[in-house]
Amino acid sequence: MNEDGSLVRLENIHKWFGSNHVLKGIDVTVHEGDVVAIIGPSGSGKSTLLRTINLLEEPTEGRVLFDGAEITDIRTNVDEVRTHIGMVFQSYNLFPHMNVRDNVTLALRKVLGMGEKEARERAHQELEHVGLAEKADAYPGSLSGGQQQRVAIARALAMRPKLMLFDEVTSALDPELVKEVLDAMRRLVDEGMTMVVVTHEMGFAREVGTRLIFMDQGKIVEDGNPREIFDAPKDGRTRAFLSHVL
Amino acid sequence: MPESATTERPPVVKGRPAPLPLSIFAGGIAALALVLGGVLFTQYLWASQNRAPSPSCAERMSGALPGEEEKLLKGGSAVCHIVDALKSDMQAGLLITGMVLGAGMVVAGFLLYKRMPNKRQRNHAIAGAILGIQAVVFGLVILKFRDGDVLIFARNFLNFTFLEGSMDGFLRGMKNTIILAFGGELLGIIIGLSLALLMISKHRTARAPAMAYINFFRGTPLIFQLIFFGFLFLLGFQWRDALFTQVILILGMNMGAYSAEVFRAGIQSVEKGQTEAARSLGLSYVKSMRYVIVPQAVRRVIPPLMNEFVILIKDTSLVAILGLSAGQYEIFSFSRSFFSDSRNASIFLGTAAAYLAVTLPLIWVVNRVEKRLRSGLVGIAG
């Protein structure tokens, strides 16, 4: 942790895709224990912002600090940094050619250098946590979307990250499967995990978020207490968006 | 399992057959049988009755030297059977009957199929017409051939007595063909995967040489590469032995260029999310390739690689240009040397049979693997 308690700091982040200016000067600080929900219209740059935190997207301009160190510095070992940041995607992205256990243990073995036995134990523990220990030998293709997404969460958590990133992890799910994934995330909140969550689930953002960020057209329009923003949005765009989705 | 395991059958919706369309269908079958079966039948008749060669054939097949008594050349009577049967009036009668019947079914089938009350009857009418077309087309081709100099052709290409004693050579040839093709394929896969990984690099300095290699080997004929690198090894590298190994090397270098494209397409067909998930877990670029992307790509490229392999089997015939030693003959080198000893091209029918004996089982396997891969995740997961 940094001396001021910040885990992630984005300073004046700009991102261009060709001539498309997608992030237009983003400044955000995430403190340890924060649960930051990011909402906003489609195409406003939420995913890009999230992916900037673990450098899946390299910012065109600006600095990203993690745990007090500037990770946008070219000399940073980004692979090492990423072992501390878990990420869960909308499309699960489980490895289809490996069974569930190997999905979870791959990075433990090949990145952290953990032994086979210890990795299996850790995988069992994490899968049990999301209620899927009995699926360890199954292949992802035989699981429901909700189960796959819970495996993806277990896979990320097995690395014991300091920060978890979620990018619309329930958007691809059938409605009846959303709850099991949200429940797994709620448990994580209860355990005190620091999280940044891009979501369309306004109920979830309001209930469990300690902070809400509303983005529009590559800028942060509002950043504050979720209840206050939901009850009394200051900006006109936030108001329009919320009246549209609620 | 996704599909339910009931044994119920879907209702038959095609309708009942009727005599008229059925007879068009039967007429089509009969027409084609008269044309193709007729050829086989006359051939069988002449061969089995061992008729004396017609005077015109016997005259042209005789190999009498001055002073010798006149006798037919080796295999001459069998060739005369083929020629005489084909030129017979019986053959002409069968062909023409079949073609007339076929033409009748074409007319009837196409006139009537739209008026048929159900699908089954319509299909019968159409099938009869299609078979009729085949009877007419084959009939025309055979009639045309029959008018030509069948004898010279048959003497050179259909004199099966010249295949005698070729079995061992063909078996050894098939063994060597398979060794060459497998060796080339193995090397090709290694070179191809390496090139593919270079091709997807973001560094132009890595892509450029790979690109040049691929363009060169895909853009020049294999026969040129065999000659050029054969002599490069021999003269440039002073590599005077192990021609067989050199040939495998050149085949592999060629195959590498083709499989590189296959692998590149396979790697790029793996969803971007797979790389992102792997990298977000801390796997390096190399490790994410090795454990996540390439294993998935390899499963996807198995069918196209096997297709390339079938092509490579046939392309091994080109190494005949380099003059392997007799023990190293692949199918085509053996056939060529057999041909130059016997001075008769009938051996090449054996060549075709030998290649088919190697390629057909493989083609069958390719089709099955493709079907398995397409019908779900079996190949991916298992």
Ligand SMILES: Nc1ncnc2c1ncn2[C@@H]1O[C@H](COP(=O)(O)OP(=O)(O)O)[C@@H](O)[C@H]1O
């Ligand atoms: N890899 C990319 N290449 C080009 N344009 C991109 C890429 N990723 C995102 N964009 C563009 O950036 C904008 C913001 O996208 P994104 O961050 O996914 O928005 P959101 O997650 O809020 O819907 C969109 O206009 C999108 O088309």
Ligand SMILES: [Mg+2]
């Ligand atoms: Mg998005």
